């Protein structure tokens with residue numbers, strides 16, 4: 179991540195907002211809430227990438243008291259606030275993916291962070307690598323035109339910095355094709371989303387073209403990976419990975 183972007187993300191104008199920002203389940207978007215119970219209940223450990231004020235730790239503790247929570251953020255203010263609020267949780271201060279070690283987690287979650295990552299593929303690749311079962315992240319998505327990764331075309335202003343951070347809008351089919359790469363060993367990709375009832379950043383398209391969504395990736399259990407090599411029928415139909423898309427206007431045979 180370039181230094182300019184890093185300094186925006188750790189700008190002190192965020193501190194005033196840490197307490198005011200999301201606190202309870204009611205503060206989640208429907209898309210974020212959609213798969214959350216499943217990953218909380220099916221996991222013993224969870225890494226929260228871009229944890230902010232770490233409110234996910236509160237929700238996780240209620241849903242599954244056995245779940246070991248780790249929060250990671252590049253912003254030292256977030257990390258010290260998280261350590262104070264949740265002394266028994268674990269926190270890592272650092273830039274993802276550069277700062278991540280070899281540790282793996284049942285679930286790797288990242289809310290409101292993925293769509294700010296200029297190098298979104300290596301971000302996603304590392305989210306998947308660090309997970310043993312589930313990856314859950316939210317995104318902005320559209321059906322037509324290429325993925326937009328240009329902070330002069332699609333952006334939002336970050337807290338009181340007066341500066342822009344990228345607001346990436348993924349082309350659904352680019353994303354699906356990338357996720358279906360065999361090395362990721364994904365058994366199922368589920369996406370749930372809708373047209374946002376609120377405006378989300380500045381986007382260069384008609385409002386009804388962009389959707390907010392959450393994506394749940396489920397991996398093959400270790401040892402059960404189904405590798406398909408060579409130009410077999412199975413490879414053409416990508417039948418090692420199920421896809422379940424629930425977006426307005428999406429038709430079943432589109433992918």
Ligand SMILES: C[S@@+](CC[C@H](N)C(=O)[O-])C[C@H]1O[C@@H](n2cnc3c(N)ncnc32)[C@H](O)[C@@H]1O
Pocket residue numbers: 179187188199200227228229230231232250251252253256272273274275288289290291294295
């Ligand atoms: C919009 S906040 C979201 C906070 C929280 N996840 C939520 O859903 O409310 C994004 C957080 O991700 C952090 N962040 C952005 N890119 C990051 C990266 N590459 N590595 C680590 N933290 C990052 C920022 O510092 C910020 O605290």
